[in-house]
Amino acid sequence: MADTNLYHVAVVGATGAVGQKIIETLEDRDFPIEKLTLLSSSRSAGAKVSYKGEELTVEEATPDSFEGIDLALFSAGGSVSKQLAPEAVKRGAVVVDNTSAYRMDEEVPLVVPEVNESDIRSHKGIIANPNCSTIQMVAALQPLREAYGLSRVLVSTYQAVSGAGNEAVDELREQSKQMLEGNNEVEASVLPVKGDEKHFPIAFNALPQIDKFEDNGYTFEEMKMINETKKIMHMAELPVSATCVRLPFFTSHAESVYIEVEQDGLTVEDLHGQLNDAPGITLMDDPASQTYPTPLDAEGKRDVFVGRVRKDPDHDRGFHLWVVSDNLLKGAAWNTVQIAESLVQHQWLQIEQ
């Protein structure tokens, strides 16, 4: 790294599924940390979390917690970010926010480093981390868009329960056990959406609802994929549509993505070439040897895995991709830490507002 300074870093939501992965990733990447402050709601304050062999105590997050913090990584829900991110910025911290609170704010860059890293430099104190299902898709689309142009995206997702937090993970585990013991009348209280009115079993099932419904019949998750893709790729006019489905596996989202490119006459081999050379992408695509990525393959890995690249039989510019990535890493913690690394590396932490 160009910058050899050490930083005072805060993780907000340190006891959550993503917060834990952020702390692990900071350690793993040997991020230049002088001091690590772990913050949470009052409910989780007092918990112990280990970082580089040291036991750190999680403290309750308050506005004053951000005094002296250089970089604050937020992953404690939208309402916490709305309340505390401006307080952190006021006290001189740069915030990377992993909630939906600021993603569509025109003043806030929404960043997947493989796609639009340079947007970070225009930050006014807050940089937003996109939704998990959006991140892996745009990472896979970017090399194809750069080489061939992109004129349409239709996606159907296959999303893991960990995207809905630790309670959803527990619910899948508990329901699965009960159903395997022959009890089909399992209780559901978390999925599809914790705060929504009805709950349905996820074990041995598929729920075509992620997040609440908007008035247009799409879910917020689907609209996130639509709107965030256009913002990240700077393609306000790109036609994008999405169907998002929660499925009974723990980790990694998979996506069946249909794209139309602008260039005619391309082959699967052409697309393979671009994906092979792209940063953050691992191509796993050889039908003859049954090589393709699955959610279990991607678990614990930082890359976005792409397979099943096929040309549409009826559309010369149409291609199908199967895109898989660990929703807690590239979909959340790793993308957050990548943005943090970029801030440090380019000395964009020190931007005067």
Next chain:
Amino acid sequence: MADTNLYHVAVVGATGAVGQKIIETLEDRDFPIEKLTLLSSSRSAGAKVSYKGEELTVEEATPDSFEGIDLALFSAGGSVSKQLAPEAVKRGAVVVDNTSAYRMDEEVPLVVPEVNESDIRSHKGIIANPNCSTIQMVAALQPLREAYGLSRVLVSTYQAVSGAGNEAVDELREQSKQMLEGNNEVEASVLPVKGDEKHFPIAFNALPQIDKFEDNGYTFEEMKMINETKKIMHMAELPVSATCVRLPFFTSHAESVYIEVEQDGLTVEDLHGQLNDAPGITLMDDPASQTYPTPLDAEGKRDVFVGRVRKDPDHDRGFHLWVVSDNLLKGAAWNTVQIAESLVQHQWLQIEQ
């Protein structure tokens, strides 16, 4: 029924997952049976199966088993159908075949009664039952096509393990138990495809391979959806493409279907109206009350369930549908018995070849 005759019916593959459902459905529908003969491979011969309170003994299927049979319902794998269906026809039986053996044979009608019932009358002794994932999709598309025309279909499937037979069901159950006990190195020997070289865990995973790969990078399952849809709908030029994925649930396939219709300016309410009136379709679509079908909802039911009807935000003639049905009933046994009922009702059993 117009015809009050009783028939000598044979079920070939009587001990398999679909064969069992065919026998249950015949009983449930009070099909006009004079005598029911249950046939299987020599391996399963001798097994007892109950029908209307009687214990019937399964016999080994041989060419001579079909002497005196009026109607033979085959569901014992493609090679059995290839060998024995012509023998049955030679002996005067009409065959409804639930395998892929004859589906694309130009002489053989491929039928979903809600779509192309009248094709049955042109049979030359064999009528083919389409692939499970195709049946439910075309049943949902037909009322929309009749009302508005249809110019494009793109589908991503979410398919249950029972489509791969009882061994796959056992594999999902066994792997799930082991993984819940903390063993992540589970053995896989059935899925994705019994006869293929590699096997991967299905429990808490998603496998983007159903059936073997063709040289074009699509799986046979995907090509079945593409080719059978065109044949059943008599739309050889309809652009259809598919991505087929096996998922960790036991029963019912779900499908994220994108269509383009020919008529401009339609609303979701227009499509609801057509689907509400369509035979064999249950519309379950009210986002405000979180109403949409899931695989568990459809299990044990004969209808095709449709929900999540949405207009594409960027395409006036583009719509999304979420289509769910019990893959062993409408996807197999029920569609087979529907064809049998149609043969009887229209006296198409007696067609002279």
